[in-house]
Every structure is written in C-alpha cells, then in structure tokens.
Amino acid sequence: MQNDVLLTNVRPMAGPATDVLILDGRFAAAGTAVPPGIATVDGGGAILTPGLVEAHTHLDKSLLGLPWYTNEVGPRLIDKIENERRVKVALDIDPARQSERQAILSVSHGSTHIRSHVDVDTEHGLRGIEGVMATREKLRGLIDIELVAFPQSGLMIRPGTAELMDQAMQAGAEVVGGLDPCGIDRDPKGQLDVVFGLAERYGRPVDIHLHERGEMGGFSMELIIERTAALGMQGHVTISHAFCLGMTDRTYVAELTEQLARNCIHIMTTGPSGTPCPAVKELRDAGVVVCSGSDGIRDTWGPYGNADMLERAMFVGQRNNLRRDDEMAIAFDICTHGGAEVMELEGYGLEPGSKADLVLLEGESLAEAIVTRAPRRLVMKGGKVVAERGRCIVEAP
C-alpha cells in the first residue's frame, strides 16, 4: 500500500524509543507483523505525537506573502472590522491564495487539522468561503480544513447577512459562527436565534467569538448555554476567546464554568497576554474541553502570528503560568487532543486504528519541544510525509 510505512526510532509522547507501524494510513496494533519490503522512515529518536490542531484561525485574510502592511488602525474592535472590510480589495487579499499560503505554513509547523472562521458579509459575500473551499480541495491529503461561516461584520446590524450565512452553510461550511451578540450586534437574542436556528436547520455545530468582557460577556454566555441545552446541542458548541471567564468575580465564573461543563460546551483560548481570559487549568479541572488556535496571523488586525501551534502552546503556558513539566503537558494537550475533541475528529490520536496524522518533534521532553520550537523533523498526514525539517512538500503560491 502507498501509505504503509515503518517509522523507526521514535518516542511516542516523549516516552521510550520504539518503531511504529503504519498500515493503510493508520497506526497498526502492537505486535502486527511488519510486511516484508515495507518503506521505512528514520525517526531519529524524535518525539512522536498526533498532529497539532489549529482550532481557531482566519485563513481567508492573512497578509502572508504580501508587501508589509503598515498598520494605522484605530483602537476599537469596530475600527478593525471596518478597516479590514475596506482594505480587503485595496490590498488584494485573495482568500484562495492567502488561505493556501497560511495552510501550507501550518503543515510545515506540524498541524494536521485547521478550523478556520471565514468572513461572510454583505460586501464580500461568499468570496471568502469559496476561496478557502478551493484551498481545502487543493490541499486535500496534506491537511484537513473545516470552515466556520463567520459574520465578522455583524449579523443583525447588517441586513442580508443571515441569508448569506444560510448560503454559506448550503455551500458546504461545516460550522455556524457568531460574534459578540451584545458588543457588535446590539441584539443578543436576535443574533443567537439566527445562529442556533441555522445550526438546527443544517445539523451543524456552533462556534461563537465572544470578546465581551465581564458581566456582559457572562450574560451572552448564559444565552448561549440556554440555547445549547434547549436544542440538545451538548458537545457541539464552542465559545472562542471567552474573555469574560477572566473576570475578577470568580464566584460568577465558577457558576458559568459549571454550566459549561454540564452542557459540554468547549472553550477556545489563544492565551492572549493583554486581556483577561479563561484559566485553562480551572476549566479542565471542571471538565470543560479547551482548545487553542493562532487566531489572525499577520493580518490587518495586527502583525503577530506564524501558525506554529507549538508557539501557541508556549503562549497558553505562559499566560496560565504553566512551568512544571506536568503543566506544560496541559498546554500541549490543549493544542492537540483539545482541538481534536472540539473539531469532533474521527480517528485522532496515536492509538491502534487511529489515522497516522502525526508530527515528529525535536527535544527530550514535550516541554523542551514547546520552548525550543525547532523546525519539525517530519509531519505525516494519513501516513504520507507532508513536511520535512520544517518545510512542506508543496510550495506556497
């Protein structure tokens, strides 16, 4: 078979060195006979882990590969939203090309799955959705891309957006997105009814950007929890950013956390250094699944980011004061299994029968891999090599 390979001298999850047999693109059970003449790949003693999971980014609007964009945008969220919509055309931010560039960068860093929010608005219509879907097809076999139809410019405040969101779901977006029902849309009931209505109609998950802080964010979160419970959507709803969980009223945060756990609502945090944000250990201890992502990379919102989910694990670790090796493992788990659970991936992991979507990391320990972030030795998707020594097998456009 094309995707049969014996991966020699690798250390699963930084444990003892071993050989790992991959048959038909999946991990074989221990003790399976190695077929004669099988291709071998030398793992060089590297750490073997499942592929990194980029569970929150915006593939359609990175500026990667374009001339440097001098950022002069205003301080408010709405400044950044309006500036972006305006300059998308001027800067020629082609969603197909830009998503391909970023996705290839992700592959080079060892990500095997991406959840991308993609802008849907009345000015650019489904251009973003179509562009990222083209990239998804083009890179099939290299990386899996899931699309969230994302009403970046607001849903209720821009009539016609709800209809476009519906079209995006028909066109093949897998997840219904949302954004600050109070802060941006000024109509939390209205927006959330539309978002959950679409989710119900298409039988798809929900992933809502919630930048709202403090008690206002808590209120929006309560509305999301109520709808999740009412529609029986437990396990299929993610709240991204959830800055309100960083508020100082920890009693209220504990109440919200308990409700999130009871309704299997997931939290995505980038580990932002400049804002209050969820405490990942508290959430996980309460049973809430936590994932992470790069968010915007080199876009009109800001210049940071490189699509490296090991760097993201460092940010999450630093933000949550994770220092001990057992704590660093939490940051790593968030950037792998956490994302896989949120994306409801089938066959993710290193267990026999799981898909051989994997990365080989340099370092003695997972913690060392996170803090050094050396170029990835090898990345495989379904047992096929897709990146080596930090370079994807295909060139970015």
Next chain:
Amino acid sequence: MQNDVLLTNVRPMAGPATDVLILDGRFAAAGTAVPPGIATVDGGGAILTPGLVEAHTHLDKSLLGLPWYTNEVGPRLIDKIENERRVKVALDIDPARQSERQAILSVSHGSTHIRSHVDVDTEHGLRGIEGVMATREKLRGLIDIELVAFPQSGLMIRPGTAELMDQAMQAGAEVVGGLDPCGIDRDPKGQLDVVFGLAERYGRPVDIHLHERGEMGGFSMELIIERTAALGMQGHVTISHAFCLGMTDRTYVAELTEQLARNCIHIMTTGPSGTPCPAVKELRDAGVVVCSGSDGIRDTWGPYGNADMLERAMFVGQRNNLRRDDEMAIAFDICTHGGAEVMELEGYGLEPGSKADLVLLEGESLAEAIVTRAPRRLVMKGGKVVAERGRCIVEAP
C-alpha cells in the same frame, strides 16, 4: 585601523538604504571621506539598528546546554527560591560556564549589552559573581556585561547576606540589587536601608526586583521613591517587574507613576502574560524610562526563554496590545534605547561618534523584524563582526 569598515546597503531604523562608515569602532559623521582600501561589509538591504539591550536577566543560573530539567517545583516564589538553591549543586549549574553559554546566545541574537542580576547568598557566597565576572572578561569585545549583586534568597532573613553583598560590590559588581522587601524579607525598611546604604557607599546604581502586587507593592515602591529622593539618586534607580503598577486602582498607579517620573526612576518589564504588570505606554507618556529583558532563561524557575530580545519586543508588544507600526516601534525602543538609558551606556545609538554596536535585522519594517524574528544577518561590537546569520563567532562551551 582594525575596526574601520564601510557597511554598505543598510537601512538605519528601517529608513532608506545607505552606506555607513565606521572608523575606529565608532560611526563616522555624514560626509566623512571613505579611506581608500577600507574593508567593506555588504548589509544586503537589512535594517540597521543599535544593538539590542538585554537589561534584565540571570546569567548565572540558566540550564542551557544541560540535560533537560524536569520541573516539579511548588507554586510559591519561596518554593522556587529554595528549590534553586538546593539543586544548584546537584545539577552542576556552574555560573561561569552557564553565563558564557547564555551570553553567547545573546550575541547571536544581536544583543550588545547585558545587565545580569547574579545571586549572592550565604550558601553559594560569591560563586555566581566570580563566575559571571570570568565570563565578562572572556567575552570582552563581544558583549558588555554589567553585574547586579542580587540577594535572591533574601537579605534580612538570611544573616550574613548583607556582608556578602558588600563583598560583591568590592569585587566589582556594578549595581546593588534587591528583592521584594515586604514579600520575601518581611522587613522593608531594613532591606531598603541596606540596599541604599551600599549604593551610597559605593556610588553605584540600584535595581530592585519588585514582584509584590497591588497596594503592598505600592508601599514598597513608595519607600524606594523616598530613598531615591533623599539620596539624590535620580536616574540611577530601576524597579524591575513592578507588578504593582498593573493594579486596578489606576488613580493610585497614576500617583506612583508621577513620582517615578519626577525622580527619574526606571521600570523594567518583561511583558509577562500571566500577571498584572506596568502599562508601558502610560509610563513612557509620563516620562518614565522603560527597559526590558529575558529574565530567567531555561532555569529551575521555568522552561521558557531564549535570550532573543526581538522575541521580548514581541512579548512586550502583545502584553501591551501594541499592534500598529508606530506602537511596535515603542516595543523596539524599549528593547534598545530604553535599556541603554537604564544601563547609563556611553555612546549608544546610531549618531555620529556613537560606538558601532549594531545589529542588522531582516524585514521591511521594524514591526516585521519583530514578528518574524529571522536569524540576525550581522551583529557588530565596536565595528567588529561578532555574529553572522544567527551564529556567534565563538562557540559556546
């Protein structure tokens, strides 16, 4: 002369490309005749800036180059202090070797100056001071190292430490250090009288670690301000970390800030993501000099850090929500001129007559240099090449 060189095709502070003449290790005035036969170095269109300034680190206790240290330390500050003192011998953290490793790493990343706090305690005596002083001599001409005698384990709670601090100053430490006069020493008046007493006796500056948060930290800060004013030490006192300036009572913070500015007391911040911390724009707007540093790198306190002051500029930028290009320039200034001012460096900068301590950065803009952090094209110390393409000209031990 050995240190005469014509640096061609460089872009000072990301401005237009030009050639820069260095004579006798210093920048020549514009229009100075280029001596015939002078050595030339091709800058390849890179950005030219003064050398990066690592204004707060701990050269004596990094674990760089040692086997991976599995961190299992407890959560309190004192846990980390006691754990470190205990394992210094067990792990063979030789201050001379370890400081040489870290300083060479700094050179490779474009730092030309380091202020290093160095542990002084009754268990290890002046071993750290002697080790870092040996490295200072060994690397003379590659990087300048300034030593702060630092009572990491406490000054008042460990009798004998004050005498060792005195000996450290006699031995050649340039700055008197201190640490959490309330939180660690439980005797703020006692500690600060000793610290400022040493500073007065030796005519040296002061740099105090102040992790104390909220109102307690504000109280310690007031005591430092009072002594600075009383001794006429304006311009020679730095408060490192100053987490208390991140407290929510912004009226009190504004009062403290005003007093810091009036007494020319400097602030060092690493841009920590997990703790309240100073707001750099507020401080600079008030006239306070702000510098930054890596703090501990890969030590028993935690695994993070790589001595790259461009990465530090990114952290400071992210922590302070600096996104626009003009804001990114603030982060860069903190990691260059801010550090130079705190260290009271003579001849720092790109002006004619300044020392040719410089780095060539890849990128269209300073912001791009910060977010991409490509290996440094070239680093010069006094007009002499000390690192090229991310590698120091000498190997670490």
